[in-house]
Amino acid sequence: MTDVVDLRQYGEGFRADPHPVYAELRRRGPVHRVMLPAPDEYETWLIVGHEEARAALADPRLSKDPEKLGSSRFEGDPVGKHMLACDPPQHTRLRTLVSRAFTPRRVEAMRPRIQEITDELLDRMLPAGRADLVEALSYPLPIAVICELLGVPDGDRADFRAMSGNAVAPATDADRQKAAEAFGTYLTELIADKRAAGPGDDLLSELVEVAGDDGDRLSDRELIGMAFVLLLAGHETTVNLITSGVHALLTHPDQLALLREDMGLLEGAVEETLRYEGPVETATFRFAAEPLEVAGVPFARGDQVMIGLAAANRDPGRHLDPNRFDIRRVSTGHLAFGHGIHFCLGAPLARLEARIAIGSLLRRAPRLALDGPPGEWLPGMLVRGLRSLPVRW
Template identity: 45%
Template sequence: MSESTPPSRPAVVPGELFQDPYAVYGRLREEGPVHQITGTDGLPAWLVTRYEDVRQALSDPRLSLDKRHATPGGYRGMALPPALDANLLNMDPPDHTRIRRMVSKVFTHRHVERLRAPVRRTADTLLDAVADQDEFDLIPSYAAPLPIIVISDLIGVPSSQRPDFRAWTDALVAPDPLRPERAREAVGRLLSFFTQLIADKRAHPADDLLSALISVRDQEDRLSENELMSLAFLILVAGYENTVHMIGNAVAALLDHPDQLSALRADADLLDRAVEELARYDGPAPLAIRRFPVEDIVIGDVTVPAGETVLLSLAAAHRDPRRFTNPDRLDLERDATGHLALGHGIHYCLGAPLARMETAIALTALFDRFPCLSLAVAARDLRRRPSMRSRGLVALPVRTAAAV
């Protein structure tokens, strides 16, 4: 394999990137497999854009998630205190294997299927609340509360604390560049939140995941205190963050493609395939979690030095015509098997079965309830959150009745 110098790019334009990452990353993908870029945070990174390179990199053990392998001064991702930072997104085996094994059985397909009826009841209850409205914002009314309720019930978060948790998570994951102090404040609030939650569960254990993890920590000594809190933080944040955007993006895509929505309504058996295609077409994360080579590594035909930051563009990979025919087209009949929206390799999303099930139920319940649902604004006017980490909508205004 020959090696070459990667094309060098300035910082991508934030507005263009946030609103349409597929155009930006797609242009880079066709120019070359790997690019040296300056991210929107001003820090250097190497961007990988083509499907096969991204897929291989996701499972390459030479690409570490452990920030101790990072070169000083490079992009490391979200800055968190140790009590929240000792999570699976910063770990390699064997610690990653040890901790993932403790919670993996909770997210198996078989266990998740037991949650199907409660999730449908929750979806129906949320839709009851907007049933008499001609127009409403789907994000705060439905797409956001559904996964918050589901994951909070699973882990054991009291209902009174859920709105605050959502606000803090939004401030952390999609920070306001004009108000950076809000992200720092959110970190402090989340740290206090989980400290108190764990103390409450220790004093009053219940039949929930967090109580079980505390038992593992206190009785079996298989987790450090930081690992316990960080694991609870990750499960709750990821269980909300990824799924709210999967649901919101899926609904927006279907309403913008009425022919595909009609096909889905006409054939219920298309639902599982539709969820996969919707995740490929407009998934919740444009980029995978950053990685650091433990040695000089060749990606595509480019050598990336050890310790530098590697960003894997899922947005570019999912629109790569080398892998998907007519990739910019939403096609619910497509076999989207192999998409990377939920990861690949040992870091494959722990909650993938739950995210898929929630998205499928959310779509079914919504379109059963509102068969004439439509966008209340033009698709081009939908605003995206200003985040490189996530692809989500600020709002999704919809109409429930047919246009006159």
């Protein structure tokens, strides 16, 4: 009988800093049966080794589609099935269609607007001398960018924040379900408005119109699922990347000094943040579509599997002295954005926003420092980020 590691036994310490627990698990082996902490509290497999995690992320035997195992999870789901919950050929079709609209050129074209929004936020923030970085910069920048990109009206953004927070880091399953219902209703109405308005410059309007070479188009249900993924993944991860990047720099003054001396290290600082304290703690669930083994551990058909991105990114077998934050490190090979066919579509946008936000903040606030302890870490094991970060300058 497989021993089960009860992650609940570590209490709030695991939520605040899971890395010592992951290190302990890695020393015992790369794969473990675990009991998840609240709000989930059920058993699953957890992969914590880098080599095993990278292989699992690209293993077609680990399915993202629970319907392959007879699940009716998406029946009546207000958001419906989306790209993070399907396999080829369905995933290939959806990703191909969205990639026709969400191009690298579109992301790069947003650079001036991202800088403009950042400057506007800093203009409002800096005269006060102190602020909660999440409220003043880390949250409003990505939400403004993704909402402008997708064509979400300005007046809807406050409601959107409440929905998204409960979707990715809910306190209870009931909160998660309420968020899904609210998202489903909102996105149904938004897509209907886009269809009625006809062709537009925003990404969602283009997704309504985009067609494959064979004339294939996204259905309304697929559009809802696509918009849900793009809105959530397009801002929640970036909020936490910016906040964690600033937090890491302020708690490692030697690295902050290096960056201030040479802002050419900014790209390395963002990549090291992704490795050291990335915004996604574990990848979304996979299911064993057939019996298989990972590092000699047998998975039965139907077993649920979590891939620990944060755990893998601090594996000493992949990164030398992994618990050291080093902006000069060659961080290539980290798994913060996943690997394989589900590699994060929005990675270039997240990197661009983080570089602009952190670089602009450091240039305009040369005496930036922590202004007290940070807020609590978000609950659950999906996203990794701080609720608040008090800073002064």
